[in-house]
Amino acid sequence: MLQLAVYDGTINAFDQATVSAHPPTLVGEWMFSNGSANDTGPFSYNSVMNEAIPTADRAGSPNSAFYFDGVAANIVLGNGTDLNYTDLMSFSCWFRADDLGSADRIVSKRSSPVAAGWEINIGSTDKITTNRAGTLNSQADNPGITPGVWHHLAFIWEPSAAVEQIKLYLDGVYLSGAVLYAGASLEPPVSAEPLTLGMPAYAAVLLFNGAIDDVRFYHRILSPAEVTTLAAEPAIP
Numbered sequence: 001m002l003q004l005a006v007y008d009g010t011i012n013a014f015d016q017a018t019v020s021a022h023p024p025t026l027v028g029e030w031m032f033s034n035g036s037a038n039d040t041g042p043f044s045y046n047s048v049m050n051e052a053i054p055t056a057d058r059a060g061s062p063n064s065a066f067y068f069d070g071v072a073a074n075i076v077l078g079n080g081t082d083l084n085y086t087d088l089m090s091f092s093c094w095f096r097a098d099d100l101g102s103a104d105r106i107v108s109k110r111s112s113p114v115a116a117g118w119e120i121n122i123g124s125t126d127k128i129t130t131n132r133a134g135t136l137n138s139q140a141d142n143p144g145i146t147p148g149v150w151h152h153l154a155f156i157w158e159p160s161a162a163v164e165q166i167k168l169y170l171d172g173v174y175l176s177g178a179v180l181y182a183g184a185s186l187e188p189p190v191s192a193e194p195l196t197l198g199m200p201a202y203a204a205v206l207l208f209n210g211a212i213d214d215v216r217f218y219h220r221i222l223s224p225a226e227v228t229t230l231a232a233e234p235a236i237p
Helices: 224-231
Strands: 002-005 016-019 026-030 048-050 053-055 065-069 074-078 089-099 104-110 117-122 128-132 135-137 150-157 166-170 173-175 195-197 209-218
Touching (some): 026 074, 150 224, 166 224, 195 209
Antiparallel strands (some): 026 209, 053 065, 065 209, 089 209, 117 128, 166 173
């Protein structure tokens, strides 16, 4: 965020203007620098940390990512209007899974028992899967997760697409073979639950064990080139 200060000798509240330096349609950005879970995006959502602790990021910088113990740790990122989105959207993060369980949630914005919203999981076969409004969407071309290794993940939701409305990228590589959907009528309903890291938004089960960093949420489709850039982005301490 950039701040311009214009004055003619006397500074008052009307002399300052804030100019956004964020990418267009970026809704939330949680970089976890200096052990902070604050949102540095344009809406400044208030995050709530629940037993997640600062840890080293993928470059080894201390207090620059968050560790989730797989028992109770999670971070509630927020639940504002701009996070309740059913049209074009993208989600990006870095993660390191230390213990591969069954359907452990990396991120969730899904309600239960009413299957509304979406979430991203590590499935029972150690592959990335998604839940979209209660429907499990596996990826056929999915190399699986290497425990203890940092991976970049991008999730893209494009309800107007004729095929593959849900797209996943792992380490900048597109995972083809998604379950195909046709028609925007399959948009995920708005979930009343908050955007949550490390466990389902609706219950303290299926918790993620590992680390997460550099989380971003957009109201648009990331292009393949943008995903490649994010997957090559150096860690920000």
